[in-house]
Amino acid sequence: YMNPLKYTWTFWYLKADRSKYWDQRLMRIKDFHTVEEFWSFIDRIHPPSSIPFGNDYYLFKEGIEPNWETCKKGGKWVIYIDNRLRDRLLDAYWLELIMGCIGEQFGCLGEFVGGAVVNRRFKGDKIALWTKDGDNFEVNKKIGKLIKHLLKIPDFEQIYYEVHVDAQKRNSSHYFQKRITLGSSRNF
Numbered sequence: 001y002m003n004p005l006k007y008t009w010t011f012w013y014l015k016a017d018r019s020k021y022w023d024q025r026l027m028r029i030k031d032f033h034t035v036e037e038f039w040s041f042i043d044r045i046h047p048p049s050s051i052p053f054g055n056d057y058y059l060f061k062e063g064i065e066p067n068w069e070t071c072k073k074g075g076k077w078v079i080y081i082d083n084r085l086r087d088r089l090l091d092a093y094w095l096e097l098i099m100g101c102i103g104e105q106f107g108c109l110g111e112f113v114g115g116a117v118v119n120r121r122f123k124g125d126k127i128a129l130w131t132k133d134g135d136n137f138e139v140n141k142k143i144g145k146l147i148k149h150l151l152k153i154p155d156f157e158q159i160y161y162e163v164h165v166d167a168q169k170r171n172s173s174h175y176f177q178k179r180i181t182l183g184s185s186r187n188f
């Protein structure tokens with residue numbers, strides 16, 4: 001007897017390939033309806049720490065494509081992984097976050113969750129949780145606190161919320177627009 005998931009989740013993979021447009025590089029890989037299906041897949045693929053730089057993993061609810069167009073009203077909590085700690089933290093954070101998603105650890109706030117992302121980047125890896133309503137400060141703040149709890153991120157470590165509208169506008173002049181910051185700044 002298989003354990004059904006509350007939602008169906010879809011795994012996407014994005015390969016770094018400068019010769020293709022971004023949306024042509026995003027590949028839908030597999031849907032999961034049960035816990036067993038999900039873990040047998042996750043156990044078989046490379047962990048984030050061993051995929052090439054420039055590649056991404058996405059685990060999103062079925063029907064929600066992991067792109068700004070589909071999620072235009074939304075935003076994302078971003079966790080920047082310190083390069084010195086990437087070998088220890090990247091895989092651990094990713095597993096905690098995807099377990100939190102499929103395991104409905106966000107409780108009634110789960111309906112606001114779109115999915116989880118890991119960006120493998122030479123300059124520094126990132127993990128993100130996309131939420132559906134970029135302007136719902138209360139909900140997003142509660143979700144941010146749950147992320148820190150689930151991933152056991154120390155209080156002083158900062159995580160940031162950015163809305164996709166700002167991410168789209170970002171270029172050399174714009175920096176990451178921190179709509180919400182959770183965590184006390186290091187320099188007290």
Ligand SMILES: CN(C)c1nc(=O)c2c([nH]1)N([C@@H]1O[C@H](COP(=O)(O)OP(=O)(O)O)[C@@H](O)[C@H]1O)CN2C
Binds near residue numbers: 066
């Ligand atoms: C429909 N469409 C084009 C489009 N639709 C999208 O939804 C979308 C993009 N483009 N993205 C492109 O990737 C670059 C890196 O973002 P990054 O988040 O990987 O972060 P890095 O700067 O590589 O660390 C973004 O600057 C953007 O060019 C990202 N993205 C989500």
